[in-house]
Structure formats: C-alpha cells, structure tokens
Amino acid sequence: MPELPEVETMRRALAAVLAQGSRQIVAVRHGTVGLRRPFPRRMSSQLRGRTITSLSRHGKYLLWHCEGLQLVNHLGMTGTWRVVTDGSTRIHDHVALVLADGRHLVYHDPRRFGLVDLCPTGNGHPLLAGLGPDAMDQAACTTTHLVAACRGRRVPIKVLLLDQRVIAGIGNIYANEACFMAGIDPRRAAGRIAPARLARLREAITTVLAAAITAGGTTISDYRNALGDQGWFQHDLQVYGRQAEPCRICARPLDHTTLGGRVTVWCRHCQR
DNA sequence: CCTAAGTCCTGAGTGC
DNA sequence: TGCACTCAGGACTTAG
CATH class of the missing domain: 1.10.8.50 (Helicase, Ruva Protein; domain 3)
Structure with missing residues (x-):
C-alpha cells in the first residue's frame, strides 16, 4: 500500500471506519518481533483510553492523532490495516488497536518494512522533520x-x-x-x-x-x-x-x- | 532462481 | 589534506 495515493486511500477508508463507531482505544496489542524498528516502549499504556480524533497524512506517513499523542505510521512495502470484528488474527499481524465497541484495527505487514511509533503532538517526529512538502500540497510543493x-x-x-x-x-x-x-x-x-x-x-x-x-x-x-x-x-x-x-x-x-x-x-x- | 509499492546505512567520489 | 556533500549499491524481509 505504499505510495501517496495508496496511503491516502487507506487514510480515507480508516477515517470512514472511525466515523461509524467508537474512536476510543481501550487496549493495544502487539507482537514482540517489531517492524523496521522495535515498537515504542509502553505503547499500550500510552494509548489506552485515548480517542482517535483525526487521521492525517504527510507523504507516505499516516498520522493518527490521539489527544496529545501522535501515532506515526509508515506502511513500508506491504503494510495494511483491516477491521476485525471477531478477534481473529493472521500471520504477520503486528498491532491491534482495540476500540471501545469491540472492533480491532489490525496492522498487517509481511515484510515488516513498515513503522509504528509514538510522539507528542506538536513535537514533530524526527522521521517527519526531514521530509519535503507533501506532493499534493499545492501551496508548498510549487x-x-x-x-x-x-x-x-x-x-x-x-x-x-x-x-x-x-x-x-x-x-x-x-x-x-x-x-x-x-x-x-x-x-x-x-x-x-x-x-x-x-x-x-x-x-x-x-x-x-x-x-x-x-x-x-x-x-x-x-x-x-x-x-x-x-x-x-x-x-x-x-x-x-x-x-x-x-x-x-x-x-x-x-x-x-x-x-x-x-x-x-x-x-x-x-x-x- | 528471480522480483517487488521503501528506507537507511556505508563507502567511494567530487568540489571547494 | 580535510570537510561537506552527492551518489551508487547493498541490507533488511517475505511471498509468489
């Protein structure tokens, strides 16, 4: 799912999913293997209880805004999110955001070139700091x-x-x-x-x-x-x-x- | 055996 | 020679 149009398509699909049910995270589950880098420390306790207020995108990065905390997400070459309603899992599932209505948003990435990290809102993540203007930002990408x-x-x-x-x-x-x-x-x-x-x-x-x-x-x-x-x-x-x-x-x-x-x-x- | 939507690191090369 | 920057190539990983 990796280039801008695919990430944007994913962003819109996730936004639609969040609009039709709970946006509050009640638990986060993740594997031990990690992705491009290890999962952030205490990811679960940091996100628990927070509401996903919006989803934005810069380049190929998907940004989940969670009340003062930002989940920074890159899909690498093979990363995808899907909605799971019965708790089922598949091989290469790495993260599950459990919402208050029981739905799970599951990040799946066979090659593990993707990335999930956390940073405070406002403080730009180091990975985002070096990025040029978004290719679809007409005002900046002139x-x-x-x-x-x-x-x-x-x-x-x-x-x-x-x-x-x-x-x-x-x-x-x-x-x-x-x-x-x-x-x-x-x-x-x-x-x-x-x-x-x-x-x-x-x-x-x-x-x-x-x-x-x-x-x-x-x-x-x-x-x-x-x-x-x-x-x-x-x-x-x-x-x-x-x-x-x-x-x-x-x-x-x-x-x-x-x-x-x-x-x-x-x-x-x-x-x- | 080959290839693949990405990114990061290393080392060689270039120019001042 | 040193330094900063540029550029090419490989590593990472799994599936088909």
Whole structure:
C-alpha cells in the first residue's frame, strides 16, 4: 500500500471506519518481533483510553492523532490495516488497536518494512522533520520549490523525485508515470532540465497522483486493501510494469533500465 | 532462481 | 589534506 495515493486511500477508508463507531482505544496489542524498528516502549499504556480524533497524512506517513499523542505510521512495502470484528488474527499481524465497541484495527505487514511509533503532538517526529512538502500540497510543493531542488543536481530526475526530502509521497510507480506524462527522460540530470519543463513535471505529479487517488490507488498482483476494495489505477498505468510493451502514444516498445536501484520504464521517443 | 509499492546505512567520489 | 556533500549499491524481509 505504499505510495501517496495508496496511503491516502487507506487514510480515507480508516477515517470512514472511525466515523461509524467508537474512536476510543481501550487496549493495544502487539507482537514482540517489531517492524523496521522495535515498537515504542509502553505503547499500550500510552494509548489506552485515548480517542482517535483525526487521521492525517504527510507523504507516505499516516498520522493518527490521539489527544496529545501522535501515532506515526509508515506502511513500508506491504503494510495494511483491516477491521476485525471477531478477534481473529493472521500471520504477520503486528498491532491491534482495540476500540471501545469491540472492533480491532489490525496492522498487517509481511515484510515488516513498515513503522509504528509514538510522539507528542506538536513535537514533530524526527522521521517527519526531514521530509519535503507533501506532493499534493499545492501551496508548498510549487514549481519554484522543484526548480530550486534540481539546481546543480546531477542525479537523474526520476531518482530526485524518489527523494522524500525533496518531495514527500512519490514512489517508484508514480515517479515513472510522472516523467512519462511530462515527456521527460527519467535519466536526465535534474539540474539540466529547463524550468518550464519542470513546471510541466510538477503539473504531471499532481495530475497522476490525483487520478490514482480517485481510482483508489494501484493494486499489484492480487494484493487487497482489506478495509475496502482493491485499487484500480493499475489499468491506467502508462509505463510502470510495461517494459517492452508498446508506448500508448507512439506504439514503439518501451525501454527499461535501473536508476537508483529501481526499475525505470520510459519511451525513448516520447520522453526527452 | 528471480522480483517487488521503501528506507537507511556505508563507502567511494567530487568540489571547494 | 580535510570537510561537506552527492551518489551508487547493498541490507533488511517475505511471498509468489
């Protein structure tokens, strides 16, 4: 569930769940294995009795606001939340927030690249402090910001888009898609792209992320968001996962390579 | 055997 | 030579 549209889809689904029943946490259960880092000390006693007042998101981070305390949550590569009403558990369940009405919100994450941590409201969590503006925050994530971030940089533009310190929320799927939509070669050095073209890229980021949110995100293989439905944006992908298939604009076969350790797909003819 | 929606760390390289 | 910064590659983990 990892990039911005998938996290936003999850956020909305969880908000809907919380709106139709109790939002008070009466217990927290968690395993001993931990995720990317160990679970915070006394997580259960710190959260017990608190009400989840709202859920927000910055980049790929989901923030659970709990009356003075913030539950900071990253879904890693395979993290999901689901609602459990009968107390049943599955392998790779790691955290359960037990609500006053008996429902359990269960965090499930086979690869354990996700993260659950606590910090006081107001005090920004150290992990959030280094993040750039959220990719969907039009007021903060401007062309001016992108142009400044690209200046002097020799990294491929697609690698720069993946840097959460520059812009928060873009992952491998949407970095590929945004470069295609903007007609920019993903290998091109960030510092060697004209501002007018970066403006197009900025616009493409908004467009592709907004479309993906509307579609409920992208679902890879048979992955399912157990809270709601699967996403449908995989049917709208133009390049990601389509290497050697025909470009949807010019019909030439799509190229692929590795940039920043991630598969990169683009059209040699349509993207310069 | 290979690959995968992410992030963090290390070490090499670059420029001042 | 030193320092700060940049960038590439690997590690982490499980499932298919």
